Amino acid sequence: MPAFAAEADDARLTTPWLEIHSENYLCDGGPRLAMLDAIAARYPISCHGVGLSLGSAEGLDPAHLHRLAALYARLRPGLVSEHLAWSVVDGIYLNDLLPLPYTAESLDIVARNVDAAQDAFGRKILVENPSAYLRFSASHMSEPEFLNALCARTGCGLLLDVNNVHVTCANVGGDARAYLEAIDAAAVGEIHLAGHTVEDGVLIDTHSRPIAPEVWDLYSDLVARIGARPTLIEWDRDVPDRAVLLAEAAAAQRIMDSAQLKVAHVA
């Protein structure tokens, strides 16, 4: 978000809400926090954590949980989300969202960690499906099965990243449409859309490109089935002009508006 500070400070920016990466604001003070406070006074804020490591077998880092809880108590965000992934082992932080095998053991561990996070924050969190480049031979559940079970066990919701569904299915096998149809609609609290690149036949979730046509199609079908949800355009590398970003957001809004009309017709 720092790249957009000046724009967000501009009264003409008509976006209804903004999302931050929580870890960028875990400092003690200074101009970055001051900017966040100024923006939070004018826009609803969603907080997207990238480092809690819900998939860590060794459990959550209590100090990190405490810092996040303090940030959320200060900001009172509309939404709080994390990832179905891990980044921490043996106390070392690997700066990536790493994949999990989908097993009963993993489900126990992630559910315990989600419970701990929801207790510490005093609120429900949303868990995002990751983009994957490999799968584990031990996995005996599909990703939608795992996510649905996690929501049922912990009461958490889902942040459904449609680009990640497309990227993961293309890279490790699977049908993106069937994936989305298998997701429990009532659990979905937010949707992410983003662009990817293709390198040597592998789809890379770079957040550096316009949203791909296949992802728009999946999004349209999803919204037609489950209805509109708060939808965020993620574009954090090679960021284009504001007009290009706002056009992507407007396209998502048109899809949501048209789905609402269809729902109204049926009713």
Added chain:
Amino acid sequence: MLHDLQLRFAATLRGADNAPLADYIDAPAGRIAIYRNTVQGSLVETLRAAFPVVERIVGATFFASRARDFAAAAPPRRPHLSTYGDGFADFLATLTTTSSLPYLADVARLEWALNESYFAADAPALDPATLQTLSDDHLAGLRLAMHPATRMISSSFPIVRIWQVNQLDVTDVPAIDMSIAETALVTRRDGHIAVRALASGDGAVVAALGADQVLDDAIAAAFAVDAAFDVQACLHAHLAGGTFRA
């Protein structure tokens, strides 16, 4: 099983060999490399952002290589990477390959001080009007606390000059007399970070106050190193710059 998998995955990503993961996945090596490149490359980017002047001095290729070595030896232990890079200056000081750049570690210390100052806690700066209400006796015995965003770095080299002429927008780097020792003061006021070199008396005052000495003793320390020390000018500049907290 999951903990074992995660230990092996970490070893695989932090090293160059995929063998530890062989029991768990059957994926082309290139797939694991995608994760490895993110894990290793993103830390290099984090260090580049914190140490742009060090990078400019040693060059991008050498910097990236040493940043990878540092990340391998001292990986981050916290997910908020604004704190990652503490210790990089000490790491640079141990390198024999940079012995021709004896000032490099001190320049890195200055850059880290800037980084710390930027993210340090907020606090009101000492108001000059507060001092004007005090009697001379009170002033003499006053202790002044450093603002949380204030940092002082002393070097045997002209680190402020080196830092200034290696800013990215400076194209014509002048020759610098490397025999000059400089003490850098970093302050933050209204969200803006400032760096300046302190004269010897000024540095002695800040060092003494930072060590919890009273103002009279701090001023005496300044006169001990500089007979022409100007008390008024020194305090005026610190009060305007926000060196002390209220």
